[in-house]
Amino acid sequence: MSGLVTAVRVAIAYDGGAATIASATLIEAADPQIGLPVLAGTDGVTLRLRDPDGMVVFSRTLPDPGTALEIAGDGGALQRLSGGRQRFVVVELPWPGPGSTIEVRLTRPGIERERPSALMRLAPVRPMGLEGAAPPLVVHPIWGADNPQALTLLFLPDGFVVDEMPAFHAVVEQCVRLFGVTEPFAGQTAALRVAHVDIVSNESGISGTQGRDTAFGAHFQPDIDRVILVDQARALKALNSYVPHGSGVAMVVANTPRYGGSGGGAMVFSCDVRSSEIALHELGHSAFGLADEYADAGQSATDDPVEPNVCGFGDRARLKWADLVPATTPLPSLNADDPVPSPPPRGIGAYEGAKYHSRGRFRPAFDCKMRTLGQPFCAVCARTIIGILSRHLSSA
Ligand SMILES: [Zn+2]
Structure with a gap:
């Protein structure tokens, strides 16, 4: 039993508040409905898939359009950058047949609460074949290499010329090692398939701003050190070409020794050893529907975010992850005005300050x-990731 179903890989482009379908590709993949957390809350971005009769047959969170541009300090603490740039998110959906529609609903605190949703008719196409001279896909003989339901991590080089490919391979190995020691991935490696393609760029290195002739056009965001952007459409085309069947995510390695990266439909990170951490965090958004757990100073929220790892309430009755909190743990466990004990508290509770607000929103762990690159995933995030990875474990 292969456990595969007909699914649609959809790229959605966010431009300001509007969402549009950039591409929709029919694939055979592990059932997208397995392992998703139940959505609860009012603030965030959700996708609903309606069958030809208009019934909602699938829903999940989408990354907040504003979260792709994040910047990490030297200690790994993350900060959100505002930015009106178009960005992509790639999701896999079940395929209920012709006449299906998807609806992207953005809800926001206050006046924007009932912002109109984007409603789009889904018309997927079959993936296109590769051109004759395209370099081959190299599947690493590890982990879920032979598992048809696996999530393929497709590593793509950008700014590497022919004789620099060993350097690209070294970064891939570095990133694979990180996955191999980072829970919950380390315990679920059978759900992951590692592959790379030696796509050669015409020029070495990536641009400080724009204009270098590389495979995926990687460049630093002007004026913002550490944020590297790529041509998301080109990376998605490579994903559709090289992983036409089964689930996959494009991971672009940018040829620069400077620290940096970003998320979106495709992850991008540099050769700096710390940069692979960016990919793990951004994958948390794009593949697993997790919210940021960091706060922007001073602001208060009165809404409950939709994601499983942030909650608008710090009391036991309404906390989304109350089942993971020991009966003896006080709730809330730490309020915004409380002094932080040294060492900081461990264990799952309700810690005030999450998803861009320092008050009124709670995260599961200190x-x-x-929240911070280099830290482990908390138990609530780990549980969410494991739930979704369960669909990528072979049922054979
Ligand atoms: Zn977490």
């Missing part, structure tokens, strides 16, 4: 990779 720290987590969705």
Whole structure:
């Protein structure tokens, strides 16, 4: 039994508040409905898939359009950057047949609460074949290499000329090692397939701003050190060409020794050893529907975010992850005005300050990779990731 179903890989482009379908590709993939957390809350971005009769047959969170541009300090603490740039998110959906529509609903606190949703008719196409001279896909003989349901991590080089390919391979190995020691991925490696393609760029290195002739056009965001952007459409085309069947995510390695990266439909990170952490955090958004757990100073929220790892309430009755909190743990565990004990508290509770607000929103742990790069994922994020990875474990 292969456990595969007909699914649609959809790239959605966010431009300001509007969402449009950039591409929709029919694939055979592990059932997208397995392992998703139940959505609860009112603030955030959700996608609903309606069958030809208009019934909602699938829903999940989408990354907040504003979260792609994040910047990490030297200690890994993350900060959100505002930015009106178009960005992409790639999701896999079940395929209920012709006449299906998807609806992207953005809800926001206050006046924007009932912002109109984008409603789009889904018309997927079959993936296109590769041109004759295209370099081959190299599947690493590890982990879920032979698992048809696996999530393929497709590593793509940008700014590497022919004789620099060993350097690209070294970065891939470095990133694979990180996955191999980072829970919950380390315990679920059978759900992951590692592959790379030696796509040669015409020029070495990536641009300080724009204009270098590389495979995916990687460049630093002007005026913002550490944020590297790529041509998301080109990376998605490579994903559709090289992973036409089964689930996959494009991971672009940018040829620069400077620290940096970003998320979106495709992850991008540099050759700096710390940069692979950016990919893990951004994958938390794009593949697993997790919210940022960091706060922007001073602001208060009165809404409950839709994601499973942030909650608008710090009391036991309404906390989304109350089942993971020991009966003896006080709730809320730490309020915004409380002094932080040294060492900081461990364990799952309700810690005030999450998803861009320092008050009125709670996170599950004092720290987590969705708050600070280099930290472990908290138990709530780990549980969410494991749930979704369960669909990528072979049922054979
Ligand atoms: Zn977390």
